[in-house]
Amino acid sequence: MVRGMAEYGAEGILLAGAGRALLLQLADPAVGRGVDEHSTFVGRPVNRLKGTLTYVYAIVYGTDEQVTEVRRRVNRAHVPVRKDDTETSPGYNAFDPELQLWVVATLYDTAITIIEKIYGPLDDESADAMYQDYARIGTALQLPAGMWPADRAAFGRYWDERISTLRAEGGGVRVGRGLLYPKHTALWYRAIMPSARFLTAGLLPDQLRQDFGLPWSGRRERRFNRTMRVLAVAYPRLPRRIRHWFKDYCLNSLDADIRANSQPGKRQGVRA
Numbered sequence: 001m002v003r004g005m006a007e008y009g010a011e012g013i014l015l016a017g018a019g020r021a022l023l024l025q026l027a028d029p030a031v032g033r034g035v036d037e038h039s040t041f042v043g044r045p046v047n048r049l050k051g052t053l054t055y056v057y058a059i060v061y062g063t064d065e066q067v068t069e070v071r072r073r074v075n076r077a078h079v080p081v082r083k084d085d086t087e088t089s090p091g092y093n094a095f096d097p098e099l100q101l102w103v104v105a106t107l108y109d110t111a112i113t114i115i116e117k118i119y120g121p122l123d124d125e126s127a128d129a130m131y132q133d134y135a136r137i138g139t140a141l142q143l144p145a146g147m148w149p150a151d152r153a154a155f156g157r158y159w160d161e162r163i164s165t166l167r168a169e170g171g172g173v174r175v176g177r178g179l180l181y182p183k184h185t186a187l188w189y190r191a192i193m194p195s196a197r198f199l200t201a202g203l204l205p206d207q208l209r210q211d212f213g214l215p216w217s218g219r220r221e222r223r224f225n226r227t228m229r230v231l232a233v234a235y236p237r238l239p240r241r242i243r244h245w246f247k248d249y250c251l252n253s254l255d256a257d258i259r260a261n262s263q264p265g266k267r268q269g270v271r272a
Contacts, residue, residue: 007126008111008115008119008130009056009057009060009061009111009133009247010057010060010061010243010244010247011115011118011243011244012242012243012244012245012246012247013114013115013118013231013235013243014110014111014114014115015053015246016114016199016203016231017110017111017113017114017199017203018049018053018110018196019179019180019196019197019199019200019203020106020110020113020199020200020203020204021106021107021110022049022176022179023168023176023179023200023204023208023212024106024109024110024166024204024208025102025103025106026168026172026173026175026176027166027167027168027172027176027208027211028099028102028166028172029090029169029170029172030090030092030096030099031092031099031102031103031172032168032169032170032171032172032173032175033083033089033092033170033171033172034081034082034083034092034094034099035171035172035175036170036171036172036174036175037083037171038080038081045179045182045185045189046185046186046189050250050253051073051077053246053247053250054070054250054251054253054254055070055073055074055137056107056137057247057250057251058070058251058254059136059137059140060133060136060137061247061251062251062254065258066251066254066255066258067140069254069257069258069261070254071140071141074141075141077094078094078095079094081093081094082094082095095142097142097143097144097147098147100138100141100142100143101138101143101147101148102162103138104134104135104137104138104143104148105155105158105159105162107134107137108131108134108137108155109159110203111130111134112127112130112131113203114203115130117228117231117232118228118231118232118235118236119232119236120232127152128151128152131151131152131155134148135148163205166205166207166208167207167211168208168211168212169211173211173212173213176212177212177213180193180196180197180200180212180214181193197214198220198223198224198227199224199227200214201214201215201216201220201224202216202220202221202224202227202228
């Protein structure tokens, strides 16, 4: 049976890779500068994560109405995220297709990394199906379909080239450190961050661990591998309603916003 993103994309275990995907994105200098200067990530990390995942869930599982709404939200959020080049700093633009390609690439590579650690390597048909499904996350916005690497081998070459030169700096490091070591967020969020930092560090390339100041060692590596082995045994045994709870929660919240926004005089704007 072919199992693509429709099968795996709702798995709550993908949240374990959220930190990895975000730090990979921030390590791109243009993304890092744009987020540093325009985003509320550090002050509202849970809301921003929910907004990103609501977009992904809507594109994969949502109705036409839900897709239209999340596209509106993302486009609205991206409009002010732009800056022209100056003599001292290159600019950025959230609608730049190269940056959009990188963001979607980090989501795909993180998802496949987590899924294969939990469920084992996918067969070729399922891996190809999941890969092609991820193209829709970018092309639902402005990413030209032709920019998504043609197949998994082409993606591997693109990924390896990007990772080999990727170095986090400046604004990206500031935002990343703010997410990793929150000071003004809910107590429960700060309580889970040591575990989140540990998983994030274990999933990142070593160079980016160093860039973001995440300590690592052989002992931590062994502990990380043990943790993933335990999750691979325990997580798939959870009931489906628990494994897919966050996806259902996000889409139900989106529906509630759409209903509220459809009432005259009660438009809610962007709730992410």
